[in-house]
Amino acid sequence: MLRGGRGGQVRLKLYLSYLWLQKEDSARELAIRHSAWATLLDLPDPEKAGARRISDAQAWLEEHRFIDVRRTGRLNLVTVLDENGRGEPWIAPGAAAKREKETSDIGVLLHRYIQVPETFWTRGHIAVLSGAAVAMFLALLCENGGLGEEVPLWFSPRDAEGRFALSEDTRSKGLQELGKAGLITTKRRPVNETDFQAEAMYMRNVHFLRPERLAEPAAIVPRRRVVKVPRRRGPSADSE
Template sequence: MKTYLSMLWLAAAPPHDVAYPARAWATLLDLPDPSGKGARRVNDAISWLEENNFVTVAAQAGLPNRVTLLNELGTGKRYRVPGEVFNKARTKGADLASLAGDRYVQVPPTFWTSGWMATLSAAGTAMFLVLLAEQVGKRDDQELWFSPEVANLRYSLSHDTRSAGLQELRRAGLVTAKRRPVASDVFDVQRFRNVYILHMDALTTTAAVPDKDELARPRKVALRGKSKKLKGLSAP
């Protein structure tokens, strides 16, 4: 997923192809040992993408393989910039429902340039894309929510992946979570659900994901010229 997303970013212009050595992709994704194990992981990813009709790969004597994008749905059809396809069809009066396969979201360049693509796990990256898609047509500060059934049907992500990804995004400061009551009637059983606010402006900061232990560690603060540790005070 990370390799393909990065190729979509770098090969946005026709003819939608790239020819970089595997170690370059491994370095971009901050994989350990980019010239060795990292490069092999990238080559395995490209092989998977080719087998599943997301790219074509052409060997070049003495040069890195040339990888050409195909349709993001894995249909094997040629790649076309989704925005151009969607806008062109809409101007011709096409029914919006028929354009569902051409709808798209834009991932800001800062997702790469600030290091988020390399820093976030696959689960964190997946949930960032999910929330980004859910935010389309909504205010930047609007609370987002989807049921486990909808999440599974629409995105085919397991509960463990969703949970791990959302927790990571919260620790990174990209997402704020709040609990909201579901029932509006005082006589109903009180139930709650988690809602999320995606902070796109946080992408401009240098990527970092504090671990759970770091967040739970008490801070030292200065009181009247002395350094004291306040019990129960933890980093935000």
């Protein structure tokens, strides 16, 4: 969704919001005005320009079979489809996992899922974060298996590309923004303390999710810039 051309972050946020509003085991139609979606996502000029961006995102999602749209007069009736993009009916992750567990003979289950807290929307985080930050937040949630115990998270640029189709620019930008939003903390850690001596130890950044921050109003706090001021020289020895 992010790589599908201009407007990727609106597509990603809109699709996540469609999923957020599903309350049953099967998808229900949503009849919500474009301007209302634009307001939720804090798009500029929600009645006009913002509504057009929602319309464009909705058209892309329909074309790529993430949603089905039924047009009736003033409102589009939207039904979310399965996340695989093959146009299959959407089934709630819990229901799909339960059904698969009861019927599958294989050891690896396909319908594993994580839950995004409601406060991601109600506290404005989805509106404040960029598409890159939202994507990285989802990737970190996936790595952590949800919002459970504090686990150091790390994956290489190759993993980000291979597993999540995220570029190095998206990975870097997203992680920096999540740090400024207080949703992660980043610390330097050795790769393996038992394999390397301190004087030759290889260090890397690891990230810790801060789920408690989701309950607070969203905000991006810019890093303080340190400006070096030249030292003022005193009067020369031969001045009067």
